[in-house]
Amino acid sequence: MGVKRLLFYGALTSLPLTATQLAHAQTPAAVPADSASSATTAAPADTATTKLLRPLVIDENQEPLPGVTVVNRRTSATVVTDRGGIAKLTAEPGDLLELRAFGSVVREYSVAADRDPVVMLSTKHPAVARLKPVRLLNSLQTRPDLTAASTQTIYYNDLQKLPVTSFQSALQGRVAGLATFQGSGQPGADGVGVALRGSDSPLVVIDGIPRQLTVFDLEEIESVTVLKDALSTAMLGVKASNGALVVTTRRGTPTVPRISFTAQSALQQPLSLPKGLDAYNYALLNNEARRNDGQAPAYTDADLQAYQDGSDPIGHPNVNWRDQVLKKSSRLDRYTFSATGGNDFSQYFVSLEHLNQSGLLKESDINKYNTTNYFKSYTLRSNVELQLNSKLSGGVGLLGRILNGNEPGFGTGSILSTIFNTPANAYPVYTEDGRYAGNQQYQQNLWGLAVGSGYQQNYKRDMLADFHLKRTLDEITPGLWVRAIGSYYATLSENLFRTKSFAVFQPTGSTYQQYGVNSDQTNSSSIEYQGRTDYVEATLGYDRTFGAHGISAVVLGNRNNSVSNSELPYTITGVSGRVAYNFQEKYVLEGSFGLNGSNRYPDDGRTLYTFLPAVGAAWNLHREEFMQSQPWLSQLKLFGSYGLTANDNPGYFRYFQTYFDSPSAIIGTSAGSNTSITEQPLANPNIRPERARKLNLGVQGALFNSHLGFTVEYYRANFYDLLMQRGRNTTILGNTYPTENIGRNLFSGWDFQLNYQKTTGDFSYFLAANLSLQNSEVLYMDEVTRDYPWMQRTGQRVGQSFGYLAEGLFQNQEEINGSATLQGYVPQPGDIKYKDLNGDGVINQLDEAPIGSTKPRIPLGATLGARWKGFDASVLLQGLLNRNRYLQGASEYAFLSGGFGQAFEQHLDRWTPDNPGASYPRLGIGNQVNNYATSSYWMRSGNYARLKNVEIGYTVPLTLTKRFRVQGLRVFASGTNLLTFSSIDRLDPEAFNGAYPQQRLFNLGLNLQL
Incomplete structure (x- = not known):
């Protein structure tokens, strides 16, 4: 087969390689199904036509792949790629070279004259994935088959597909056991919350050191490895749980x-x-709500007519405040430059990124400054390695x-909240003479808050410097270092406030009533937070x-010392270790430990140390002789681990008894008296870290020449010594x-991973799926x-919600008379009916029970990708099952704020005698004691599935780009959050109850390689 191009696997970017390398890239041939053996002897070659080849083998992340076996099928000459991904062997034009990983043939190509090939192998192939080292703690790494730890790695090529600002957002749907929740889409604050195997957020470790950074230039990340069990995290000590x-x-x-x-x-x-109601429907429903509560209607028939026909826009306004204040769309622009290279003495990687993400708030040309919400970042990364x-x-x-x-001076969140609290008929945007309109009830004009309240800015600055030295001690004994x-x-975060107030005016006959005052801009600043961390390790x-x-x-031994604002330093010190032994790479024994603690425990002024060991074992069955007769089996590993972990959660010196918590102490009821002081909650002199016992059992394998890979794991984590207050407090005290360390929780479940990869001629495709079953008690x-x-x-799930069990809506007075009702409340038809669990005829706290789903939570995800010649495509699906969401607040309830709040389209389907099957109770004014009580009525299914990301790309042939000294050019288009399937179409399943909405993105980009 002739030498024409480089075959890419999956949805890939162009390769930033030399023109010579790319021009000589080989086209792989079909892989024979029976060519899995590895020859080790070299036959003599014809020196007249033989040449020395230096094939470069890389993965789709543009990283060299060491450990790939390259075999010349004609001569049986065999070499293995070095740490730079280069193999050196002799060959003649027309020779077929096989690339093997762990005995599986993953690629072959034909040698051409005077050409050093560049070959890409995809980590989607299970055998190739085993070549990639597992990144462990403290900058350690090992081969995947030589560890019993539970880990999963996501690489650069998958991470950078999503146009997001947080690397945690890029993990959605890609990791088994990792549940994500994005409650806001606000620029600069749109990172997801993550929970690993049902517990709290995992610790972030960057280049071997614990950090609090999640906003990243994704192109500077080589990989993110999720450590799931006690064995993989034991060296973190009291931060491992x-x-x-x-x-x-x-x-x-x-x-x-x-x-x-x-x-x-x-x-x-x-x-x-x-979606808020227009003025006519709002007034119509408001009158109905007032009549239901025994009040006189607020709007006459003439008012309703004026709202409906729009004949009096000043006296009877109809303002869609959402459209008035918010834009239909906004922009996100991202530019990244990187350079990498080196030699045997030094290697470098440098990147520079600029991100500009605008928000939804409109702005006005009346200002010489920007009042919209936006987020901008500038990031510089430099990594230099020296030999x-x-x-x-x-x-x-x-x-x-x-x-x-x-953002505006009034704040983005406050403006959104005001939108959800302001009806369409509250006031016009402007008075007839062009001033901000308002009235006694609404003394803030929403448009004025968006463009006339000044602005506020936040400046964050981060600086990080890491240094390391390594010395081999082979002169003492080989392998020692x-x-x-x-x-x-x-880090420093500073807020700058340049705000001002404005007056609003209400027409009263021929004059105007003024509310509030117009003020000049006030200027102030404050330090939101500042901190520093120093870390040393030997x-x-x-x-x-x-x-x-x-x-x-x-x-x-290490020491991690951090200072936040004016607090005293928080210091964790200790020692940790790991030992792994394997016999013939079949049997693996592994142990790790952490012995450390922090300075916030009462141990005579010393750090309180906690010893946390973990052990594990693995068995590579595919290396056993009795498994060699199974050609369909490429890999099979059984592994398991058990260990202790801890979570350091001391608070701020909670073993000290405190008596005031303010800059100055006041003795007695006012300054100058000396009769009493205020005592804070009692101190706990016996406080200690929270702990957990963790068991993990798993099986990992690859079948059919490593085309199909799978992992199944069972875990059980018993958390104990959890810090909580006793519920049986007494006022006598x-x-x-x-x-105190008295709580105990259990987390258990299953993680499943499946991946398949196949190549047929010019067409290659892959599938990766994950699913987890997460129980807690x-x-x-x-x-x-x-x-x-x-x-x-x-006995309930961790975090289980409690409330009344709703049994629908009362339909008539007869049903009310025969039912238990809320204590002290006289219900009406259309009110929510609750279940009387104890049968005493009264609904009160004795009838509160678990509400919402009690089934195992199921995070899931799937990735599909394909490539044909220069075209590539990938799809990411992500979802979550058996999750609850509780609907409440101004965006869900009608006519809050004493009846002056907003109402929404869902309220049109309220209960009336003519609409007994309504989805909303009868309307009322203000906070309704019965209907807004915490109950299963407002607890809805949070199940959802998203078409999270779709990307299509095209790599321009090198024969065209090399004329312009361009080594690679790829153009691509992607969409994020394109489709969402959930039980309530009108709501986003993650960002609801008035939160800043998540964004759907349509992205265009290009990648240029020189």
């Missing part, structure tokens, strides 16, 4: 310089917002970042293979009990005395 997200930033490689530029521009549209001599290596990692935010790490991080390691025996061991909490079992929180 919730798992970890290990972020590894990109490094240079010993290759020629590669330069990449990516430009993207996206159109953003809000997914969903509550100082044959034994000493080192590196420097630098990060500088500026994040700028802007030492390493030292130092890091400093500083490590002694040993890696060596003795025939059939392999051993890897490390022990290290005169104070509240302290926070409160084993113990100190509750108040509860009279009935359905009231007990113990």
